[in-house]
Amino acid sequence: MKLLSPWTPRLADSEGLIHERLVVAVTQDILCGDIPSGARLPTHRQVADQLGVSIGTVTRAYATLQRQGLVKSEKGRGMFVLPHIRHTERRLDLSVNAPPPVVTGRMLTEAINKLGATVDADFFTRYMPAAGLPEHRLMLARMLSHNHDLSVEPSQIIMTNGAQQGLFLAMAAATSGPLAIEQLTYPGALRAARQLKRPLVPLAIDEQGIVPEALEAAMTSDNPPTLLYLVPSVQNPTGAVMGLERRRSIADIAKQFDLTIIEDDVYSLFTPTQLPPLARFAPEHVLYVGSLSKCLAPGLRVGYIAAPARMVDEVNHWLLATQTMATPLSGLLMAHWLSEGVVQSIAQSIRAEATRRNKILRSVLGPCLSPLHRDALHAWIPMQTSRARDIVLAASQSGITLAPPDAFMADPNLSDSGIRICLGGLDDSELREALGRLDALLAGACTSRLNVASIV
Secondary structure, eight states: OOOOHHHOOOSSSSSSSSHHHHHHHEEEEEEESSOOOBOOOOHHHHHHHHHHHOHHHHHHHHHHHHHHTSEEEETTTEEEEOOOOOOSSSOOEEEEEEEEOOHHHHHHHHHHHHHHHHHHHGGSSSSOOTTOOOOHHHHHHHHHHHHHOOOOOGEEEEESHHHHHHHHHHHHHOOOOOEEEESOOOOOHHHHHTTOOEEEEEEEEEETEOHHHHHHHTTTTSSOEEEEEEESOOOTTTTTOOOOOHHHHHHHHHHTTTTTTEOOTGGGGSSSSOOOHHHHHOTTEEEEEETTTTTTTTSSSOOOEEEOOHHHHHHHHHHHOOOSSHHHHHHHHHHHHHTTTTTHOOOOOOOOHHHHHHHHHHHGGGGOTTOOSSSSSSEEEEEEEEHHHHHHHHHTTEEEEEEGGGBBBSTTTTEEEEEEESSEEEEEHHHHHHHHHHHHHHHOOOSSSGGGGGGG
16 A cells, blocks of 8 residues: 655745746755655655646656655655755755845835825725826836936836736737747746747857847847847846947847847846946837836835837736736835835945845855856856756755756756855845855856856
């Protein structure tokens, strides 16, 4: 008779493909002791039915766990946890790219109290315009004009519940066809593209991001992309910042080939000098996606799209298909803090906190960091992909959670990638402890450079 499994199937709340999230969930629960040594895992069918995934996905995850030495298969009996895994009670998470808690409970309480004294309760009992209140969209248009010299009408602003939703809407609204994308890129963009069934065209990157010649080659191929996604300011995950002339070159290519661009600009807060967005150079071709969540707090879902006038209706159609309206309270807090200058103050505090945390990072892992490193809230350690996978597993066994390198790879066969470290989620003592553990694992693994030659 087969033993019952003590484990309830789940997916980790992390970035990556479904089978990767299943691997992370099992690994975490083994390491913290929730699945004891010798315990039997649920059958492939049980996991697939519980999570609503394919048996092939479960098979791939279980095979990965076997290769990593966490479990073994016994013929006719099932999959069992091996007994030699080290258990770690406290996990330190370096995988979540969130701002530090600069927005305090006191600030939130004061703001909500002020809003409560001025906003009628009826405000929350009725539906608002799906794209946001006109006065809030006007404030965002003025902010873009002031901060980026970007001229857009309030009618071109579509408010969203965070930049991830904005990215999805922009990708859905654009003409169907292949998506050109940085070869190492934001996992949320890869998830959106796969959900929308857009074929990927990975592009070469260097110290400034996408290489113009690579984009031109893609545009003159037999099946050219119809859409380009990129992060020009403090690229996620490598930290690359696209220079002024490179931005002009990419914008010129877009105009030459009538290519639509999704410009993800959520990290421009961390550029040492403000560079103009690509939307300045090709306003009719760029869907500009921004967010105040990286500046305020992740729980305040305030994102927006500045769309070319010709695409506003299509974006709004997709907006109405995915939500009724942007969260009113988040919009009110955004407007209140923008009008009182609080957003600028918080942004300055986050930049200062990022600089301070990067000093801690450099003191421990300085030689391993990418030469592209900026004082942002994520850092990149370049290395071979196979080694990065090993480090992520070893780190997990040491109580550290890292996003797997595959989560960032538009090309699954990329031989060189790396490890992203997120600095915003831990306090000082936790951060030093996590980095110290990681330093011990990285001996000889990091290359201290972005291997541009292999990223083609």
